[in-house]
Amino acid sequence: MTAPLHEPTAEVAPSAAEEAAVAGTDAKAVQGRSLGRIAWERLKRDKLALTGGAVVLFLVVVALLAPVITSLYGQDPDAFHEELIDPLFGTPTGSLGGVSGDHWLGVEPVNGRDIFARILYGARISLLVGFLSALVAVVLGTILGVLAGFFGGWVDSVISRVMDGLLAFPQLLFIIALVSVMPNQMLGLTGSSVRVFVMILVIGFFGWPYIGRVVRGQTLSLREREYVEAARSLGAGRLYILFKELLPNLVAPIIVYTTMMIPTNILTEAALSFLGVGVKPPTSSWGQMLSSAIDYYDSDPMYMVVPGVAIFITVLAFNLFGDGVRDALDPKASR
Amino acid sequence: MTTPAKGDGTETSAAGAATLTKDAAAGETLLKVTGLQKHFPIKKGLLQRQVGAVRAVDGIDFEVKAGETLGVVGESGCGKSTMGRLITRLLEPTAGKVEFEGKDITHLGVSGMRPLRRDVQMIFQDPYSSLNPRHTIGTIVGAPFRLQGVEPAGGIKKEVQRLLEVVGLNPEHYNRYPHEFSGGQRQRIGIARALALNPKLVVADEPVSALDVSIQAQVVNLLDDLQQELGLTYVIIAHDLSVVRHVSDRIAVMYLGKIVELADRESLYRAPMHPYTKALMSAVPIPDPRRKHAKSERILLKGDVPSPISPPSGCRFHTRCWKATEICRTTEPPLIELRPAQQVACHHPENFEDQAPQDTVLLTAAKEASAFVADEVLAASAQTSVAVAAEANGSTEVEADADADADADADGQESTDRQK
Ligand SMILES: Nc1ncnc2c1ncn2[C@@H]1O[C@H](COP(=O)(O)OP(=O)(O)OP(=O)(O)O)[C@@H](O)[C@H]1O
Numbered sequence: 124m125t126a127p128l129h130e131p132t133a134e135v136a137p138s139a140a141e142e143a144a145v146a147g148t149d150a151k152a153v154q155g156r157s158l159g160r161i162a163w164e165r166l167k168r169d170k171l172a173l174t175g176g177a178v179v180l181f182l183v184v185v186a187l188l189a190p191v192i193t194s195l196y197g198q199d200p201d202a203f204h205e206e207l208i209d210p211l212f213g214t215p216t217g218s219l220g221g222v223s224g225d226h227w228l229g230v231e232p233v234n235g236r237d238i239f240a241r242i243l244y245g246a247r248i249s250l251l252v253g254f255l256s257a258l259v260a261v262v263l264g265t266i267l268g269v270l271a272g273f274f275g276g277w278v279d280s281v282i283s284r285v286m287d288g289l290l291a292f293p294q295l296l297f298i299i300a301l302v303s304v305m306p307n308q309m310l311g312l313t314g315s316s317v318r319v320f321v322m323i324l325v326i327g328f329f330g331w332p333y334i335g336r337v338v339r340g341q342t343l344s345l346r347e348r349e350y351v352e353a354a355r356s357l358g359a360g361r362l363y364i365l366f367k368e369l370l371p372n373l374v375a376p377i378i379v380y381t382t383m384m385i386p387t388n389i390l391t392e393a394a395l396s397f398l399g400v401g402v403k404p405p406t407s408s409w410g411q412m413l414s415s416a417i418d419y420y421d422s423d424p425m426y427m428v429v430p431g432v433a434i435f436i437t438v439l440a441f442n443l444f445g446d447g448v449r450d451a452l453d454p455k456a457s458r
Numbered sequence: 459m460t461t462p463a464k465g466d467g468t469e470t471s472a473a474g475a476a477t478l479t480k481d482a483a484a485g486e487t488l489l490k491v492t493g494l495q496k497h498f499p500i501k502k503g504l505l506q507r508q509v510g511a512v513r514a515v516d517g518i519d520f521e522v523k524a525g526e527t528l529g530v531v532g533e534s535g536c537g538k539s540t541m542g543r544l545i546t547r548l549l550e551p552t553a554g555k556v557e558f559e560g561k562d563i564t565h566l567g568v569s570g571m572r573p574l575r576r577d578v579q580m581i582f583q584d585p586y587s588s589l590n591p592r593h594t595i596g597t598i599v600g601a602p603f604r605l606q607g608v609e610p611a612g613g614i615k616k617e618v619q620r621l622l623e624v625v626g627l628n629p630e631h632y633n634r635y636p637h638e639f640s641g642g643q644r645q646r647i648g649i650a651r652a653l654a655l656n657p658k659l660v661v662a663d664e665p666v667s668a669l670d671v672s673i674q675a676q677v678v679n680l681l682d683d684l685q686q687e688l689g690l691t692y693v694i695i696a697h698d699l700s701v702v703r704h705v706s707d708r709i710a711v712m713y714l715g716k717i718v719e720l721a722d723r724e725s726l727y728r729a730p731m732h733p734y735t736k737a738l739m740s741a742v743p744i745p746d747p748r749r750k751h752a753k754s755e756r757i758l759l760k761g762d763v764p765s766p767i768s769p770p771s772g773c774r775f776h777t778r779c780w781k782a783t784e785i786c787r788t789t790e791p792p793l794i795e796l797r798p799a800q801q802v803a804c805h806h807p808e809n810f811e812d813q814a815p816q817d818t819v820l821l822t823a824a825k826e827a828s829a830f831v832a833d834e835v836l837a838a839s840a841q842t843s844v845a846v847a848a849e850a851n852g853s854t855e856v857e858a859d860a861d862a863d864a865d866a867d868a869d870g871q872e873s874t875d876r877q878k
């Protein structure tokens with residue numbers, strides 16, 4: 124046989140893209156670009172997603188620093204300012220719901236609490252519930268989805284039926300029922316903390332099947348890949364295959380679904396608080412503020428606009444960022 | 459040698475990877491398979507009741523001798539991959555026996571197989587799915603050492619770089635990811651991984667069928683060279699004869715979970731006996747100067763391969779065979795050695811005496827099938843029964859030599875063709 128051997132250059136890369144990838148890195152030949160780095164580089168070029176991400180980051184920082192910011196700003200979220208309220212109508216005096224140099228976004232009707240301070244503190248609750256319930260959903264969904272996909276058989280049957288059941292469940296009604304019968308004290312928590320804690324658990328619990336389904340499907344298809352067989356043919360056990368071969372490939376879909384789940388959960392929290400089963404005053408969340416504002420929608424529209432805009436911007440920012448992440452990690456999935 | 463230590467599962471020292479010593483001397487039986495079966499259950503409904511089975515591999519026997527290359531060919535779905543996964547024990551056989559170096563490995567578990575994994579390795583079909591996209595080449599080719607707890611002299615990194623060089627890749631690419639390589643380069647990475655622990659037996663499942671034709675020859679040649687350098691034993695699976703014909707010492711032809719013909723390469727090419735083998739061969743353009751009528755010898759098989767869930771009775775090929783008679787429908791032909799080193803399972807073999815001469819009435823299906831077979835083939839095979847048998851007895855030696863020469867010429871010619 125006369126074909127040249129051991130000649131790495133003899134081969135033609137099948138696609139132009141591959142060729143570019145190989146040729147383009149020739150100078151720094153030694154270090155390859157991982158899929159994660161490629162996704163990051165793609166994300167960096169997506170202006171819309173970056174804007175969304177920056178807003179999300181800003182919101183998180185603001186929420187974390189809410190006590191610092193409000194003390195610099197000089198207003199306490201729970202302090203009453205009845206002197207600013209029109210005693211006749213109960214609405215704030217002055218224009219735009221009492222906007223002034225002291226109260227940037229005005230004050231609440233009736234008791235005159237500062238809206239800017241309450242929005243900042245409300246952000247803490249909204250984001251806390253959004254993130255932590257997504258975390259609960261991701262942890263449950265990943266573990267159960269991987270178990271179902273990896274072991275198959277009756278494990279898969281049971282988990283899949285449970286997921287189907289939960290997805291068909293009238294969850295909002297259930298959550299309303301559950302949270303409204305909450306005791307005022309639980310596990311050393313009191314008042315609003317109990318409600319926040321229960322909301323995180325319950326929203327997370329009803330959210331996991333969405334992630335679980337995706338993870339199960341991915342696991343099912345990944346475990347048939349030949350690299351899994353290659354690992355088995357080298358003597359790898361199940362744990363090695365699970366943690367070294369499968370999980371690294373599940374990270375991308377999990378990230379995508381998490382970023383899409385957080386805004387949904389923020390909206391669910393807002394809905395619950397709006398319906399009066401979430402946090403209650405004096406604790407504030409954006410949904411709770413909307414709920415209070417509904418009574419004054421014509422006499423003090425500013426009160427309603429502020430939390431509404433806050434929710435809108437937050438959810439939009441998360442979604443823009445989430446779409447960008449998805450496009451970056453899996454460019455084939457969209458468009 | 460390392461066999462006793464491996465037998466009871468204790469780890470041997472680093473030497474295992476670096477040494478070139480083989481336990482089985484060339485020519486000794488390395489792998490022996492008897493009555494091997496794999497039936498995949500088909501389950502239905504909520505209770506997962508078994509309603510049937512895919513009889514992917516349905517009773518096959520063969521041996522692989524140390525140092526040789528066994529080619530396995532057959533159409534898609536005939537159970538080749540399943541067979542490969544059974545002998546590498548990625549699957550557990552439903553029935554039958556797999557012996558490696560005399561040791562029964564049929565039902566060994568993950569931990570029981572672990573020490574043997576060094577000796578039996580696999581090269582996979584799809585270079586895009588056989589390398590984990592999240593791992594670097596260094597991690598992938600180094601995995602065998604980590605999984606087997608072997609520390610090669612000079613460290614894993616150095617050994618991996620040496621392996622990359624052996625398979626014709628740049629060792630500097632150690633930290634690159636699979637997506638930065640072409641299909642052929644990826645397949646070389648897979649080969650490096652398979653060779654890392656210096657195995658005795660390498661099972662290659664369609665190692666080049668996913669590659670560009672221009673690159674196929676290079677990878678096949680690489681496998682061939684490595685066999686000579688490292689004294690490897692190969693089982694190479696392919697769906698047609700064009701790949702295995704150059705590198706195989708012996709060839710097994712599979713049809714619907716069975717071996718229908720198993721013979722030396724020369725015997726098979728000179729005088730294929732099973733009609734299915736003949737059909738497969740006619741599908742490969744053979745640059746043989748003596749076969750001027752290559753085109754007119756074309757055999758087209760009628761219809762698709764029947765389902766392995768309910769394979770045809772008797773001879774499984776009878777629904778598509780142009781020679782099928784009643785006995786083919788009712789009685790399964792055993793795989794018997796009709797000529798030295800040529801086992802065939804057929805009642806009415808080509809190039810040989812009819813095994814059931816009393817049965818002459820063709821099945822209706824056979825008449826339809828013969829419409830796809832060139833007249834020359836039919837005419838030729840009609841006279842073979844007696845004549846060829848006599849001729850074969852008289853002049854085997856001479857013809858074999860002449861054929862080997864002709865084959866070598868043809869090989870040379872084809873390789874140069876592919877280079878262009
Ligand atoms: N895990 C499995 N479960 C059920 N059926 C299977 C499984 N693996 C293979 N089969 C079936 O067994 C038969 C043989 O499959 P196999 O992959 O061994 O064929 P093959 O000869 O390798 O084909 P190809 O050339 O397409 O690779 C097919 O009908 C296939 O559908």
Ligand code: SF4
Nearest residue numbers: 773776779786804805
């Ligand atoms: S002649 Fe009969 S036994 Fe031989 S392959 Fe055809 S059908 Fe099978």
Ligand SMILES: [Mg+2]
Nearest residue numbers: 538539540663
């Ligand atoms: Mg196959």
